[in-house]
Amino acid sequence: MKIHEYQAKELFKTYNIPIPQGGVAFNSDEAVSAANGLGGYPVVVKAQIHAGGRGKGGGVKLAQSAGEVQNAAREIIGMNLVTHQTGAEGKRVNKLLVEQGLNIQKELYLSIIADRATAKIVVMASEAGGMDIEEVAAKTPEKIVKVFINPLLGIQAYHCRKAAYGLNLSPELMKPFVTMLRNLYKLFSDYDCSLVEINPMVITAEQNVVALDAKINFDDNALFRHKDILEFRDPDEEDALEVEASKYNLNYINLDGNVGNMVNGAGLAMATMDLIKLAGAEPANFLDVGGGASAEMVENGFRIILGDENVKAILINIFGGILRCDVLAEGVVKAAQKTGIQVPVVVRMEGTNVDEGRKILSESGLNLITATDLKDAAAKVAELVGG
Numbered sequence: 001m002k003i004h005e006y007q008a009k010e011l012f013k014t015y016n017i018p019i020p021q022g023g024v025a026f027n028s029d030e031a032v033s034a035a036n037g038l039g040g041y042p043v044v045v046k047a048q049i050h051a052g053g054r055g056k057g058g059g060v061k062l063a064q065s066a067g068e069v070q071n072a073a074r075e076i077i078g079m080n081l082v083t084h085q086t087g088a089e090g091k092r093v094n095k096l097l098v099e100q101g102l103n104i105q106k107e108l109y110l111s112i113i114a115d116r117a118t119a120k121i122v123v124m125a126s127e128a129g130g131m132d133i134e135e136v137a138a139k140t141p142e143k144i145v146k147v148f149i150n151p152l153l154g155i156q157a158y159h160c161r162k163a164a165y166g167l168n169l170s171p172e173l174m175k176p177f178v179t180m181l182r183n184l185y186k187l188f189s190d191y192d193c194s195l196v197e198i199n200p201m202v203i204t205a206e207q208n209v210v211a212l213d214a215k216i217n218f219d220d221n222a223l224f225r226h227k228d229i230l231e232f233r234d235p236d237e238e239d240a241l242e243v244e245a246s247k248y249n250l251n252y253i254n255l256d257g258n259v260g261n262m263v264n265g266a267g268l269a270m271a272t273m274d275l276i277k278l279a280g281a282e283p284a285n286f287l288d289v290g291g292g293a294s295a296e297m298v299e300n301g302f303r304i305i306l307g308d309e310n311v312k313a314i315l316i317n318i319f320g321g322i323l324r325c326d327v328l329a330e331g332v333v334k335a336a337q338k339t340g341i342q343v344p345v346v347v348r349m350e351g352t353n354v355d356e357g358r359k360i361l362s363e364s365g366l367n368l369i370t371a372t373d374l375k376d377a378a379a380k381v382a383e384l385v386g387g
Helices: 005-014 028-036 066-076 133-139 157-166 171-190 220-225 240-246 266-278 295-306 325-339 354-362 374-386
Strands: 022-025 043-047 060-063 096-100 104-115 120-126 144-149 193-204 209-211 215-218 251-254 259-263 285-288 313-320 345-351 368-370
Touching: 005 022, 005 096, 005 215, 022 028, 028 043, 028 066, 028 096, 043 066, 060 066, 066 096, 104 171, 120 157, 120 171, 144 157, 157 171, 171 193, 171 209, 215 220, 240 251, 240 295, 259 266, 259 295, 259 374, 266 285, 266 313, 266 374, 285 295, 295 313, 295 325, 313 325, 313 374, 325 345, 325 354, 345 354, 345 374, 354 368
Parallel strands: 259 285, 259 313, 313 345, 345 368
Antiparallel strands: 022 096, 043 060, 043 096, 104 120, 104 193, 120 144, 193 209, 193 215, 251 285
16 A cells, blocks of 8 residues: 655654655645745645656646745646656646755665565665666666665664665764664564655755655555554545455456456466467456455456446456355346446356356356357457457
8 A cells, every 4th residue: 555755754753754844735725824834935845646756747846935835736736747657647636745945965765675585674775866766776776775684683783884884974974864764664664564765865954864755655465453554545546446346355456458357366367367468458457356255246346347448348267166156157147237238248167166157147148258268268358359
């Protein structure tokens, strides 16, 4: 789960990680009020969306007066902000963060991530912080220092020293940086984060180390331990169909294609999407209804697939085990009766109670296309959308 910058900074504040003073605003009047409460100008007006690259997209503006704050807020709120992380469709801006301006001497980069390849926590730091850190990683990766931490032992003094030396910090900045890094690691660990990032982390003219930006991603599988974090969720920043699917514990990801998929098992779903692409079509979604899905879950999954107007055909690929084929068939029939399916449906099912499932479908009166195997199913659905 992702959260907004202003929400991440609320957590930073509770862990004594230095941040600029600021406040969230939902319209231009609130933006001016927030700016006036900071004790002076300039201030920075920042769009709040779940994507990076906001500055290059016009979503971050410096304001020298209340009038400039109001103008900037009016320009940003309601805009469709396009960045390298949003894609061409962009994201609508509904809120702002208004912060005090700082006397920036140097921009740095700092992040903590979980590295599955080594089963360790990795601190990444670079002197080349700021908007172009992706370019630095691609062209000059040697400028990024990586410190690997055993999560069973936690962060140690030598980890902090290695990161600090990699940033070429002056002696007077070593202690505040080490304190920040330790606090950041504690936040990462306490909240089961998958990413904590500060880009940029700045050194001010007053020789303070400050988190000018803040990004936190949480492991969805651990959110049951952090009910307070669920309050930070912003459905407006998520795909509407994915939000709907989460209400029914369905693993659904919306994609750009035109073939809707319903599969039981993540591995089978990935294989199904690969075969659809090999057959010359494009998957419209990833949908794993799970091994223990009920007829109701299948019905809801079917309805969500049909909620995507790009779907021109549906491929159902079920290997009956815990999810019996007759249960799947009942769910498909109920969904068809309630939604009035207007697109062709290809069904491939094998496994437990497959004969009962096929009987339910054949007697349903629905116009279904059966497939002998997965390759046949992919070819048939590709032919349908191609035609």
